[in-house]
Amino acid sequence: MMLTVVGFLVRAMVVLTGTALLTFALLWNAPGDPAQAIAIARFNAVPTQDVIDQVRAEAGLNASFWAAFLNWIGPLLLFDFGNSSVTGRPVGPDLWVAATYSFPLAITALAIGLAISLPLAILATRRPGGFMDRFAVAIASLGTAIPAFWLGLLLILLFAVQLAWLPAMGARTPTHAVLPALTLGLGIAASLTRIIRSGILEAWEQPFLAAFRHRGVSDRAIGRDHIGPHAAVPVVTVFGLELAFLLEGVVVVEVIFGRPGLGSFLTSAILARDFPHVQAVVLLTALVFVVVNLIIDVVYRVLDPRIGEPDA
C-alpha cells in the first residue's frame, strides 16, 4: 500500500513537471514579441523600442530558456506564482479570487448534473427499452451533442431575453449564477445519464443476480447491495472525465455570461500575453486534475478491491 502511494505521488510529480515544462516551452516559443505585447497591455499605447526593451528586462525575457524556466519553477515550489507582467501585482491573490468564482460554479453544476441524471437513469432502467429508457437515451445523446456555449446562449435567449426571469451578464447576485450553473449542469447530466444507465444495466447482467432473484431476494435489496456498488465503479471513472468537461465548460460559460473567474482570467491573460497568469491557470488546472484523479483512484480501489492487485 505504501508503495502504491509513493508510486502515485511520483506519477503526479512527473505529470505536473511535464505540464509546467510544456507550458513554459509553449510560452517561450510563442510567435510575436511578448515584450511588445506586454508593453501594449500595460501602457495601452503603442510603445517605443526603449519601453519594449525595458519591459523585456523586467519580465526576465532576456535569460536563456532553462535559466528562465528554473527562475520560474523555483519560487513555484513555495506556491509563489510571481507577479503579473501587465499589472505588476502578485498572481496568487488574483488567482485565488478567480478560483472563488469558478469552483463554486463547477460544484453547483456537478450537483445539478447528478440531481438530474441519477433519477433519470434509475427510472430509465426500470424497464430497459421502454418509453422512459428511450426518452433518457435520446435526451442524453442530444445533450452530449450540444456545445456548451450554444446551450448557454439559448438559455440566455429564453430566460433572460424572452421571459426576463433571470439576469444573464455578470456575477453580482447569486441569481446571476443560475443560468451558468444550469448550462454546465445540463451538459454534465447528459453524459452522466448515459454512464449511470449503462452501469446499472451492466450490473444487472451479472449471472449470480438471476439466482438471487430466484431465491426471492427483493429487487430493492439487490439494487442496494449489488447494483449500486457495481454501477458506481464506471460512474466514478467518468467523474474524472467530467472534470475535464467541467473545467472546459467553466472557461466557455464564464466568457458567455461575462463572469469573472478562471476562464476570463485565462482568456484575458492570453490576449495580453501575461505569461505568469497563463502559467498559473494552467498549473492550477493540472493540479486539480491530478488531485481529483488521485482521489478517484483511491475510491476505485475501495469500491472494487480487485483493482490494483497484480494480475487483475
Place this chain on the structure above:
Amino acid sequence: MRSVAVIGAAILLFVVFGPLLATHDPSTINIPKRLSPPGDEFFLGTDALGRDILSRILHGARWSLGLAFLISLIGLCVGTLIGLLAALGGKLADWVVMRTTDTFLSFPELVAAVVIAGLMGAGTWSLIFALSVTSWMRYARVARGIGLSLQSRGYVIQARLAGMSPLYIARWHYLPSLLPSLTVVWTGMFARAILGISSLGFLGFGVQPPMPEWGTMLLDARVHMRSTPLQMIWPGLAVVVSVLAINLAGDALRDALAKTERAK
C-alpha cells in the same frame, strides 16, 4: 461499419457539394439588407452585414466539418504511431510514452487548445495545430492497450521467431486488429473536433472572420440576440446535427463490433 460509411459519405458530399447549393456568395456584404428575417430572397435571413445565413452555413461546412475531419485524422495517425511505439518499443519507450500521454491527458483538451491557439496567434493553422496536439492521446492509449494484448498472441510470436522486424509486425499484424477499435475512437474524436472548432471559433481563437465557420458565426450573431434571435439558432443547429449524426454512427459501430466480438 456501414453506418459509419453512410455518415462519412454524407458528410463528404455535404462538404464537397454543399457550397454549390448556396444561393448567395457567403461573404458579399449587403448593408441595406442587413439582419433581414427569413424570407424568399434569404431563406434563413441575413446577418449584421447582410450576408445570406444559409449560404454561410453551407460554406461553413468546409471549415467546421472539413477541418474537424482533418484534425481527427491527424490525431488518429499520430496517436496510433505513438501507441504502437509504446507497445513494441520495450519497457523504457512504454514508460516515456505513457507518462507523456498522462501529462497531455491531465489537462482539459479545450483549455489546452485555447492556450495553444491563443498564444500562437488566432488563425486556421494554429487552430489545427492546437486541436491536433490535444487529440492524439486516446488513440495512443487504445493502440497501446490492444498492442500489448497482441504481444502474446501465437501469430505475433511466430512472426517474431520468423525474424520479422517490429515495423513489419506493427504494419501487418497489429494495425488490422487495431482498426475497428480505432475507428470507434475516431468517430468520437471527430465529433469532439467539431465541438472544439466551433468553441474556439466562438471564443475568438479559431477560424477568423470573414470565413463562415459555425462557431465564428455564433460569435457574430450573439451581439444581435435581442433583435434577431433566429440568427443564433441556425449555426448551432448545424453543429448539433452533425455531432449527433456522427455520435449515433459511432454507437452503431461499437454495437456492431461488440456483436462480432461476442460471436467469435
Place this chain on the structure above:
Amino acid sequence: MLRVDHIWAKRGAAVALRNVSLSLSAGKTLAVVGESGAGKSTLIASILGLLRPSAGAITWDHQPVSSCRPALVMQEPRSAFNPVWPLMRAVREPVLGQEQSVTNERIARLCRGLELPMELLERRPREVSVGQVQRVGILRALIAAPPLILFDEPLSALDAVTQKHTARLIADMQQEEGFAALIVTHDLGYALAFADSIAVLKDGQIESISDPGSFVTNPGSSYCQALRDAAVALGSIEVAA
C-alpha cells in the same frame, strides 16, 4: 547441439525454473514431460529467447540459440495463425525474402509429406479443421529448414485418432529433414514412443533424464514412478513384467 546450462527463470515474481540443465544433439528427439505449472512453457520461452533467464546460458553449437532460427509448433494450432490471413501467407512469412520458385517447390514437397492438399493453404485458419491447421503449423516450422524445432504440446488440442496420425507425421518428417526436436508434453505414452531421451520436469526442476527403456524399467524418483504407474494404469504404455 542444444545446450541448456543451469538456467534459472522467473515468471512474474515466482521462480518458474530452478537450475535446469538439458542437452539435445542434432537430429535427436528430447521429450520434456511434466504436469501443467511445472515450468514447461517457461523452458520453451527461454530457449526461444522470448524470455531472458535470470541466470544460466542456453546455446546452439556454442552460439546464441537465435542464430539457428529455431521454429515452434504451438499447442493451440489456430491461434498460431493470423485469423484474417490465408494460411499460405503465414507459411511464407519465415522465408519472405527468398526465391519464390524455390519456396513454392518446398511447400509442395512438404505438403505431400504432411498429407496436406495444397488448396487448403488458400483458406483461413477458421475454415480448416484443427488437425489440419496443426499440420500447416508443422509445415511452417519446417519451411526454413531449421536445425531445431520446439513442439509445445503439439497433440493436446487434437482428438485421439488425429493425435496418432500427427505424431507419426512428425516422426516421418524428422527422418526426412533431420532436425532436432524438443517436444514438451504431459503425455508420457507419446514421449516414450517417439523420444530418444526423456526429461521429467517438476516444480521447475529436472527430476530425471533417461532413455525410454530405462525410464520404464527403472523410473528412479517416486514422482517418476507414480507418473509411469499412472500411464500403465491408463494403458498408454506396457511394461514387460
